[in-house]
Amino acid sequence: xxxxxxxxxxxxxxxxxxxxxxxxxxxxxxxxxxxxxxxxxxxxxxxxxxxxxxxxxxxxxxxxxxxxxxxxxxxxxxxxxxxxxxxxxxxxxxxxxxxxxxxxxxxxxxxxxxxxxxxxxxxxxxxxxxxxxxxxxxxxxxxxxxxxxxxxxxxxxxxxxxxxxxxxxxxxxxxxxxxxxxxxxxxxxxxxxxxxxxxxxxxxxxxxxxxxxxxxxxxxxxxxxxxxxxxxxxxxxxxxxxxxxxxxxxxxxxxxxxxxxxxxxxxxxxxxxxxxxxxxxxxxxxxxxxxxxxxxxxxxxxxxxxxxxxxxxxxxxxxxxxxxxxxxxxxxxxxxxxxxxxxxxxxxxxxxxxxxxxxxxxxxxxxxxxxxxxxxxxxxxxxxxxxxxxxxxxxxxxxxxxxxxxxxxxxxxxxxxxxxxxxxxxxxxxxxxxxxxxxxxxxxxxxxxxxxxxxxxxxxxxxxxxxxxxxxxxxxxxxxxxxx
Amino acid sequence: xxxxxxxxxxxxxxxxxxxxxxxxxxxxxxxxxxxxxxxxxxxxxxxxxxxxxxxxxxxxxxxxxxxxxxxxxxxxxxxxxxxxxxxxxxxxxxxxxxxxxxxxxxxxxxxxxxxxxxxxxxxxxxxxxxxxxxxxxxxxxxxxxxxxxxxxxxxxxxxxxxxxxxxxxxxxxxxxxxxxxxxxxxxxxxxxxxxxxxxxxxxxxxxxxxxxxxxxxxxxxxxxxxxxxxxxxxxxxxxxxxxxxxxxxxxxxxxxxxxxxxxxxxxxxxxxxxxxxxxxxxxxxxxxxxxxxxxxxxxxxxxxx
Numbered sequence: 001x002x003x004x005x006x007x008x009x010x011x012x013x014x015x016x017x018x019x020x021x022x023x024x025x026x027x028x029x030x031x032x033x034x035x036x037x038x039x040x041x042x043x044x045x046x047x048x049x050x051x052x053x054x055x056x057x058x059x060x061x062x063x064x065x066x067x068x069x070x071x072x073x074x075x076x077x078x079x080x081x082x083x084x085x086x087x088x089x090x091x092x093x094x095x096x097x098x099x100x101x102x103x104x105x106x107x108x109x110x111x112x113x114x115x116x117x118x119x120x121x122x123x124x125x126x127x128x129x130x131x132x133x134x135x136x137x138x139x140x141x142x143x144x145x146x147x148x149x150x151x152x153x154x155x156x157x158x159x160x161x162x163x164x165x166x167x168x169x170x171x172x173x174x175x176x177x178x179x180x181x182x183x184x185x186x187x188x189x190x191x192x193x194x195x196x197x198x199x200x201x202x203x204x205x206x207x208x209x210x211x212x213x214x215x216x217x218x219x220x221x222x223x224x225x226x227x228x229x230x231x232x233x234x235x236x237x238x239x240x241x242x243x244x245x246x247x248x249x250x251x252x253x254x255x256x257x258x259x260x261x262x263x264x265x266x267x268x269x270x271x272x273x274x275x276x277x278x279x280x281x282x283x284x285x286x287x288x289x290x291x292x293x294x295x296x297x298x299x300x301x302x303x304x305x306x307x308x309x310x311x312x313x314x315x316x317x318x319x320x321x322x323x324x325x326x327x328x329x330x331x332x333x334x335x336x337x338x339x340x341x342x343x344x345x346x347x348x349x350x351x352x353x354x355x356x357x358x359x360x361x362x363x364x365x366x367x368x369x370x371x372x373x374x375x376x377x378x379x380x381x382x383x384x385x386x387x388x389x390x391x392x393x394x395x396x397x398x399x400x401x402x403x404x405x406x407x408x409x410x411x412x413x414x415x416x417x418x419x420x421x422x423x424x425x426x427x428x429x430x431x432x433x434x435x436x437x438x439x440x441x442x443x444x445x446x447x448x449x450x451x452x453x454x455x456x457x458x459x460x461x462x463x464x465x466x467x468x469x470x471x472x473x474x475x476x477x478x479x480x481x482x483x484x
Numbered sequence: 485x486x487x488x489x490x491x492x493x494x495x496x497x498x499x500x501x502x503x504x505x506x507x508x509x510x511x512x513x514x515x516x517x518x519x520x521x522x523x524x525x526x527x528x529x530x531x532x533x534x535x536x537x538x539x540x541x542x543x544x545x546x547x548x549x550x551x552x553x554x555x556x557x558x559x560x561x562x563x564x565x566x567x568x569x570x571x572x573x574x575x576x577x578x579x580x581x582x583x584x585x586x587x588x589x590x591x592x593x594x595x596x597x598x599x600x601x602x603x604x605x606x607x608x609x610x611x612x613x614x615x616x617x618x619x620x621x622x623x624x625x626x627x628x629x630x631x632x633x634x635x636x637x638x639x640x641x642x643x644x645x646x647x648x649x650x651x652x653x654x655x656x657x658x659x660x661x662x663x664x665x666x667x668x669x670x671x672x673x674x675x676x677x678x679x680x681x682x683x684x685x686x687x688x689x690x691x692x693x694x695x696x697x698x699x700x701x702x703x704x705x706x707x708x709x710x711x712x713x714x715x716x717x718x719x720x721x722x723x724x725x726x727x728x729x730x731x732x733x734x735x736x737x738x739x740x741x742x743x744x745x746x747x748x749x750x751x752x753x754x755x756x757x758x759x760x761x762x763x764x765x766x767x768x769x770x771x772x773x774x775x776x777x778x779x780x781x782x783x784x785x786x787x788x789x
Contacts, residue, residue, distance in 0.1 A: 140609060142718045144616030275765065303757075304765035306722070308712050311493040312758035315486050332618055336712060343639050344489075364620050364714050 064116020067109055075103070081121065085128060088118035130166075130173035131420055133413070134193035134223075136214065137205030138181035142306060145360060146330075146405045150205030150228060151176055152398050153406030156390070157413035167420045172413075175199060179210045186210030190217035190225075199223065200424050203412040205405075208232035208249075208277035215242050224429045226416060229354070229377075229408035232277040236454045241426065243433050243454045245412045245444075247377055248484055249278065252353050253285020255375050255460045255476045256326055260351055261293040263462075263474055264373075266323035270299035270348065272313065272337070274355075279328035282353055286326055289481075298322050303333070310337045314344045322348045330355040334372075335364035342368050349373065357404035362468055369465045373473055377444040378404040379461035381472040386414075390443035407443040414442045455484045488635035490754050496642045498750035499649035500711070503704035504723050505730035505742045506656065507574070507697025513673040513737035514693055515586055520597040521577060522701055523720030523727065524604030525570050529702025530709040530719060531614050533566030534621050559626035563648070563706050570702025574694035601724060608717035618716040621709040645707045652703060653743070656696060660739065665692055673737060722767065729770045733777055735784030744785050749773060 072081060086094065091114050099105055105113065135154055138147035158174045166172060175197045179186040186206055193199045194217065201224040204211040211230035218225040219239035227235050227242065231249040236242050247255075260266045269290065273283040279302070290297060298320045301313055310333075317325070325348045327337055334356045341350065352374040362369045380391065390410055394402035418441065419432035434454070439447040448457045460482055464473040476482060504526055511519040540558035548554045581600060585593040608614045625640020628647065632638075638646070660666040668689045671679035680686045704723075709715040730749055734741030752773045753766045764772070777785070 139616070140606070142716075142721070144609065145618065148616050304767070307766075308714075309493075309497060309754075309757075309766075312490055312754045315489050315493075316758050319486070332714065332716075335714065339713065343637075360617060364618055366620065366622060366713070 062108055062112035064112050064120075067105070067113045068116065071103055071105060071109075071113075072098070075101075081117070084121055086117070086121065088114065091117040091121075128170045130171040131424060132173050132175055132197060132199045133416060134190075134197060134199035134202030135174050135176040135205055135409075136179045136186060136189045136193070136202070136210070137176070137409070138207070138210070139178035141181040143181040143207055143330075146207070146358070146403075147178070147181070147205060149358070149403050149406040150409035153390075153394060153402065153408075153410040154203065154205060154228075154413050156394060156397055157410045157417075160393075161413070161417045167417055172417060172420075174413075176205075179206050179214075181207060181210060183209045183213035186214040187217055190214040194218065194221045194223055200420070201225070201416055201426075201429055203228055203409065203416065204230055205409045205412075206230060208235065208281075211235050212238075212277065215239075218242065222426050224416075224419075224426055224433075226412045226433075228412040229405050230278075231354075232281050234277075240430065240454070243415075243450065244456060245408050245415065246354070246456075247458070247460055247482075248285075248455050249281035250285030250288070251455075251482055251484060252375050252460060253282040253287075254289040254481055255462070256282070256351060256353060257286045257289035257293060257295060258476060258478075258481060259373065259375060259462055259474065260324045260326060261290070261295050264324055264349055264351070266295070266349070268296045268298045268320070268322045268324075270317050270320065270322035270325045271297060271301075272310075272325060272327040272329070273300070273302045274307075274329040274333060275302040275304050278355065282328045283326075303329075305330075305333075307333055308336050310340045311344065314341055314346055317348075318344060318346055324349045324351055326351050328353060328355065331358040331361035331364065334361055335369070338365050338372055339368040351375075354378075354404045357463070357470065359401040359403060362465060362470075369468070371465060373462060373464045374470075375460055375462045375476075376404050376470075377458075377461065378402075378407040378463075379444070379472060379475065380463065380470055382445075382461075384440055384442075384445055386441055386445065387443045402443075404444070411442040411444050411447075415439065415447070451484055453484055457483050486758070488633075489637065490758050491751070492636040492638055492642070494750040494754040495747070496638075496645050496711070497754065498747040499645050500704050500708050501727070501730050501750055502743050502746035503649055503652065503700045503707070505727045505734070505746055506653075506739060507699075507701045508727050508731045509734065509737055509739055509742045510669075510693050510697040512731060513739075514669065514676065514690055515582060515593075516590060517582055517586070517593040518590070518597065518728065519582075520594070520724055521581075521600035521604060522574075522698070523724035524601045524608075525573050525577070525698045526701040526705040526708075526723055527608055527715075527717065527720035528573055528604060528705070529566045529570035529698075530621070530705030530715045531608060531717075532569045532702070533562040533706035534619055534709060534715045536562035536565040537621060537623060555623060556627040559623035559710070562623075563703065566706045567699040567702045570705070571695040571699035574698025574701070575691055577698075578690060578694045601720070605717055605720060614715070614717045616717065618714045620713050621706075621715050622713055623710045626710070641711055645711060648703065648707060652700060656700070656739070659696065665689065669693060726767065726770055729774045733774055733784055735786045738784070738786045741784055741786030748785070 095110060095114050137150045138144055154174055158172045162171045177189040179189050193202055202218055204214060204225060204227045208230040211227050212232060212235055215225060215235050215238040219241045224241050227244045229246040231246045233248060233250055236244050260269055271283055273279045299317050299322060327350060334352055338350055350372050352372060354376040356374045357376040357378060390407060391402050419429040422428050422432035434450050437449050439445060446458060450456055459475050459477045461475050462473040463470040508519055508522050511517055537558045540561040541554055544554035544557050545551055581596050582593060585596050609616055625644050628640040628643040630640050631643055660669060668684040671684050672686050672689045676686050730742055730745045734745035749770055753769050756769045757766055
């Protein structure tokens with residue numbers, strides 16, 4: 001009996017292991033598209049017609065469908081025809097080749113058949129091969145929540161686009177993988193997307209570290225990559241194939257300093273930096289602008305990713321009486337920071353940035369989140385139609401509030417779809433993105449333009465937590481501030 | 485102000501380290517296995533506690549018409565449940581894994597343990613359990629008072645952690661030193677074969693060992709979840725290696741040493757962060773302390789020669 005129980009446990013355990021082992025990052029199941037046709041289709045050893053039908057017996061109205069049924073099926077079955085997608089010229093070529101192989105058709109019948117084929121199995125009528133775009137984000141590991149938001153939003157954008165008829169009649173297909181938040185995995189996923197999935201372009205829904213690792217892979221392969229919300233400066237410096245949606249970290253840092261000095265009228269500021277690509281580049285931008293505005297930096301310290309105990313840092317900072325604390329980090333660290341600052345009685349205004357921008361921040365920090373101000377790309381009170389559509393539809397589809405990460409991934413798909421409408425080659429995509437002006441088909445817009453370093457220029461928004469919600473605080477449009 | 489405050493904060497941090505590490509020490513003491521999956525039990529404890537807490541809160545709130553009281557009650561309901569489930573989980577881990585690897589090369593147990601830890605974490609991250617997102621555990625101080633002195637302040641949650649830790653440690657001390665089974669544990673830790681020869685039921689000792697150790701890990705998960713107001717699937721990542729620093733620092737297998745080491749480590753980390761600043765992340769500090777200590781006391785703080 002005991003043995004039996006153990007056995008039963010082992011079976012269950014094995015089942016669990018197997019269920020875990022099934023890779024989470026399964027690519028989005030592509031809706032099976034019709035077989036791509038290699039035009040012109042080569043008829044394989046078509047037997048010569050034995051019974052050539054009399055042309056005179058053709059129906060008076062020259063019905064294309066009947067012709068197809070009657071003449072073509074004498075030699076080969078019609079599946080080949082029905083699965084093909086060809087333009088009128090291509091069909092003409094095919095029919096002429098068939099005639100040369102012995103198909104009996106007079107001129108009138110020939111043009112009726114071509115007309116029918118082009119109409120029924122033409123490029124416009126049949127759903128064409130989908131356009132594959134690659135996507136990677138962390139779906140496991142400590143940053144999985146953001147990766148999931150990004151993926152959800154990207155899928156939503158693809159759905160919007162396909163529901164509206166796709167890109168020039170072709171559907172978009174999102175192929176996504178998990179980078180686990182690790183640079184090495186991001187690089188190998190990038191190779192996979194390029195080599196085995198043959199995507200026309202890709203989107204990084206990942207953090208700065210993995211995105212920096214993937215960018216050179218795309219650059220070398222000549223595939224355009226858009227970084228949704230990874231904001232380290234070096235990402236776009238990789239090369240001319242790499243574009244960014246999110247606001248460059250140094251710009252956002254600058255805006256943070258502007259906000260602290262002008263909107264809050266603070267004099268003394270303390271800086272807390274999360275010790276990774278994201279935090280370090282934000283702080284660099286902040287300090288650059290702080291120096292220009294004459295802000296006094298009374299305290300500066302770095303902390304590691306995933307830090308949960310800010311108490312010693314707060315104890316050290318408190319006697320210096322800063323007016324504001326500019327703290328870079330993500331929502332999990334930020335939730336700890338604001339709660340512990342309140343416990344310790346720190347009075348300074350906490351100013352964050354887009355890393356805080358998640359409903360998770362408010363959920364975890366609760367009442368302690370009240371009054372926290374952040375700079376971000378997502379202005380939830382924006383009057384833009386697409387912003388509101390995105391926020392409502394996201395909530396409807398996933399039963400949770402959208403965040404900045406999701407909005408940026410959504411916009412990456414929107415920008416890419418816009419570019420793909422101008423052409424699907426890398427050159428065409430690059431040209432289209434660089435030519436983008438005052439683009440409003442996005443959740444974090446309007447997008448004013450792309451500069452030569454492939455950075456997006458657009459107003460930077462700032463939000464404050466009020467009554468448990470991110471609400472509008474200020475918007476920064478000064479061209480000198482928001483241009484790279 | 486600052487030094488006393490940092491010290492009191494460090495003691496709270498130490499409490500969580502100690503609760504996690506004692507289970508490890510106990511397992512190592514008898515089985516000589518590096519039980520990495522213990523951190524998975526810790527995360528699972530937090531998860532079970534959270535479920536029990538949310539369930540109880542939904543039940544109590546309309547009944548009591550006092551949200552604060554309902555939340556406090558729910559916490560005291562969730563803690564024992566989490567501990568119990570974690571304890572059972574520990575026993576199952578022994579019965580299903582270590583029972584078969586015990587006595588073979590320690591590498592086998594270690595690899596099995598790492599695999600088990602990954603399995604538990606990945607399972608927790610599945611949407612039908614905890615999902616990829618952090619969940620709040622808003623129990624606050626569970627009715628504990630706030631302690632304000634001129635030198636330092638303890639928030640209600642900090643008081644809660646200190647009180648629960650002290651009570652649990654007292655119980656463990658009693659079991660290990662004042663009961664037959666505890667004496668059996670000590671005997672088995674010294675030499676399992678000899679203990680078995682003189683009539684100690686070693687299997688029972690080991691089962692109890694896993695049960696108690698895992699219960700403490702479950703309690704640690706709940707307390708840390710409440711302290712950070714955050715429970716998430718990968719919360720065992722850092723403890724999976726840091727608890728070993730505490731165990732090795734204390735002298736492998738020594739319960740008293742583990743307690744001392746937990747306190748030393750928490751104080752070292754807190755003051756290094758407070759005074760040395762951005763020199764190095766706190767996890768690096770933990771290993772620095774370990775290396776320094778092992779240079780002078782290779783068997784740990786209270787390790788037996």
